Amino acid sequence: MKEIVVLSGKGGTGKTSIVASFAAIAQGKVLADCDVDAADLHLLLKPAVREEKEFWSGQVAFIDRDKCTECGLCQELCRFDAIRDFQVDPVSCEGCGFCYQVCPVDAITMKDSMSGHSFISKTKYGYLCHARLGIAQENSGKLVALVRQNAKLIAERENLDYVITDGPPGIGCPVISSLSGASLVLLVTEPTLSGIHDLERVIGVCRHFRVPVLVCVNKYDLNEGNTRRIESYCGKAGIEVAAKISFDNVMTEAIVQGVPVVEYSDGKVTQQIKKLWQIVGVRLEQ
Amino acid sequence: MIISVASGKGGTGKTLVATSLALSLSANDKVQLLDCDVEEPNANILLRVAMTHSQPVCIPVPRVDEAKCSYCGKCAEVCAYNAIAVIKKKVLVFSELCHGCGACSYLCPESAITEEGREVGIVESGGSGNLELIQGKLNVGEAMAPPVIREAKKYIDSSNIVIIDVPPGTSCPVIEAVEGSDFCVLVTEPTPFGLNDLSLAFEVVRKLTIPCGVIINRVGVGDEEVELYCHREGIPILLKIPLDRNIALLYSKGVPLAEGMPQWREEFLRVFQDIKDIVAANRTAK
Numbered sequence A: 001m002k003e004i005v006v007l008s009g010k011g012g013t014g015k016t017s018i019v020a021s022f023a024a025i026a027q028g029k030v031l032a033d034c035d036v037d038a039a040d041l042h043l044l045l046k047p048a049v050r051e052e053k054e055f056w057s058g059q060v061a062f063i064d065r066d067k068c069t070e071c072g073l074c075q076e077l078c079r080f081d082a083i084r085d086f087q088v089d090p091v092s093c094e095g096c097g098f099c100y101q102v103c104p105v106d107a108i109t110m111k112d113s114m115s116g117h118s119f120i121s122k123t124k125y126g127y128l129c130h131a132r133l134g135i136a137q138e139n140s141g142k143l144v145a146l147v148r149q150n151a152k153l154i155a156e157r158e159n160l161d162y163v164i165t166d167g168p169p170g171i172g173c174p175v176i177s178s179l180s181g182a183s184l185v186l187l188v189t190e191p192t193l194s195g196i197h198d199l200e201r202v203i204g205v206c207r208h209f210r211v212p213v214l215v216c217v218n219k220y221d222l223n224e225g226n227t228r229r230i231e232s233y234c235g236k237a238g239i240e241v242a243a244k245i246s247f248d249n250v251m252t253e254a255i256v257q258g259v260p261v262v263e264y265s266d267g268k269v270t271q272q273i274k275k276l277w278q279i280v281g282v283r284l285e286q
Numbered sequence B: 001m002i003i004s005v006a007s008g009k010g011g012t013g014k015t016l017v018a019t020s021l022a023l024s025l026s027a028n029d030k031v032q033l034l035d036c037d038v039e040e041p042n043a044n045i046l047l048r049v050a051m052t053h054s055q056p057v058c059i060p061v062p063r064v065d066e067a068k069c070s071y072c073g074k075c076a077e078v079c080a081y082n083a084i085a086v087i088k089k090k091v092l093v094f095s096e097l098c099h100g101c102g103a104c105s106y107l108c109p110e111s112a113i114t115e116e117g118r119e120v121g122i123v124e125s126g127g128s129g130n131l132e133l134i135q136g137k138l139n140v141g142e143a144m145a146p147p148v149i150r151e152a153k154k155y156i157d158s159s160n161i162v163i164i165d166v167p168p169g170t171s172c173p174v175i176e177a178v179e180g181s182d183f184c185v186l187v188t189e190p191t192p193f194g195l196n197d198l199s200l201a202f203e204v205v206r207k208l209t210i211p212c213g214v215i216i217n218r219v220g221v222g223d224e225e226v227e228l229y230c231h232r233e234g235i236p237i238l239l240k241i242p243l244d245r246n247i248a249l250l251y252s253k254g255v256p257l258a259e260g261m262p263q264w265r266e267e268f269l270r271v272f273q274d275i276k277d278i279v280a281a282n283r284t285a286k
Helices: A015-025 A073-077 A098-102 A140-157 A173-179 A193-208 A224-237 A250-257 A268-285 B014-025 B043-047 B074-078 B103-107 B146-153 B172-178 B192-207 B225-233 B245-252 B264-285
Strands: A002-007 A029-033 A048-063 A108-123 A126-133 A162-166 A184-189 A213-217 A240-244 B002-006 B031-035 B053-064 B084-087 B090-093 B113-128 B131-138 B161-165 B183-188 B212-219 B237-242
Touching: A002 A015, A002 A140, A002 A173, A002 A268, A015 A029, A015 A162, A015 A184, A015 A250, A015 A268, A029 A140, A048 A098, A048 A140, A073 A098, A098 A108, A098 B103, A108 A140, A126 A140, A140 A162, A140 A173, A173 A193, A184 A193, A184 A268, A193 A213, A193 A224, A193 B043, A193 B245, A213 A224, A213 A268, A224 A240, A240 A268, A250 B192, B002 B014, B002 B172, B002 B192, B014 B031, B014 B043, B014 B161, B014 B183, B014 B212, B014 B264, B031 B043, B031 B146, B043 B131, B053 B090, B053 B146, B074 B084, B074 B103, B103 B113, B113 B146, B131 B146, B146 B172, B172 B192, B183 B192, B183 B264, B192 B212, B192 B225, B212 B225, B212 B264, B237 B264
Parallel strands: A002 A162, A002 A184, A029 A126, A029 A162, A184 A213, A213 A240, B002 B161, B002 B183, B031 B131, B031 B161, B183 B212, B212 B237
Antiparallel strands: A048 A108, A108 A126, B053 B113, B084 B090, B113 B131
16 A cells, blocks of 8 residues: 655645546545645545544643642643643643642642544545644644544555645645654645745655655646756756646636646646646556 | 734735735724734735834743652643653753643652743734734744744734734634734635634634724635625625636736735725724624
């Protein structure tokens, strides 16, 4: 079983459209949406939820005002400025438990916090593992790890070849959690200076965690000069640019219709994405 | 006045809005732009401000003096992040897991733990005329963005107009960046993805009780659902930016909209006036 993770650094470059298209093209796969705080893949794959689980992770401090003597030690020691006027701001609290440890009158308890939900769903393309982080919650990295774990277990149980994962933007905690140990990362970028800058940083993260990388330039003809810069940068870094996808409104139109673009259109973009999946398949075998 | 620019979904145009708003306002006022998208900071790709000051962001991590250590295991017991372990006559520190809460060093009965800074990112600043740019940058391979955002926000001088470019998503880095704002601009696009992520971002600002307004980018392709949603929820629509290949091309070259198409300056000044009115009305209502 091979796991391919689609990332981009910069948001809005087309990760989800490409993953949804792979869902429609690839045989024998499980889909995973690891963008747990702003998930969109379900809008194209239309899942029917089969299993929903609460995600409990981390703790939040709670001060019992009846016991509290307002000595102020907890406020003084908290490094996250989460305690004001002897009350805990659950949004700022990082659950370290320092206040709980030091309170001289045991007025503080640590309560487990429910920080989201994970789902296993069926779609017409196969299983989808996804999740929803609660608003303003922490521990997105752990929820991402759970989604990946769910997808791998299904792939093993059903003897499927691929886990195809839609990743989050950025380079921080949820991205690291999405890519560590994956078979291959596909980086979707766009020919804008921001896209190039962000691509270079996310390549750095992939290198750091020793995961092989392929690049795809979406909207390549928006600025062909910048596309050549990406190709030249990747050439020097020894990274293959596996596909260039045209700037075409069919991408957006397909999102509005709620279907993968390869099912919405037969045009250039669809052909380019199909070719991309072929190359991904070949690289995964190598 | 502190205005944050957020979105939920990545790539909707936060940085385009933040930079053009800052540039338009800096013609008459002192403006600070904080790039708090520390995983992928892009504002200076458009602004090209010479950075004159740079400061590392460090998390205090434990350093154990084994000469004093009695291997009692208290540090490991109090660490909520499993960042420190005591195995027989050895203390292992996993500094990349450490949140820097300080519990271990404070609670060590032998005073064997001191703290040393571990660099996770930098904050840079520089100015050009009335505009000061402060940019946080997470080091590649690091997971935790919030400490870098916290450090960047220490530069805020609220006698200026302060504009904060917020990372995408709805989890802890977003909260860290948006908290304390007087107003939040939510940038979205007129698609089901844009709508889904806008509704998540709206829940975040509602939870933080920050007044907000919406800017819809790439109007022309897509559907009406975002506008209908805003009307239903009573969220003011501050500005619509059309889908225009020329605007996309300017962005791809790193040219701010307010510079490449100066006619937009008036629009951004009007948006600011509307924001001021909403904030003032809100204060009176309270």
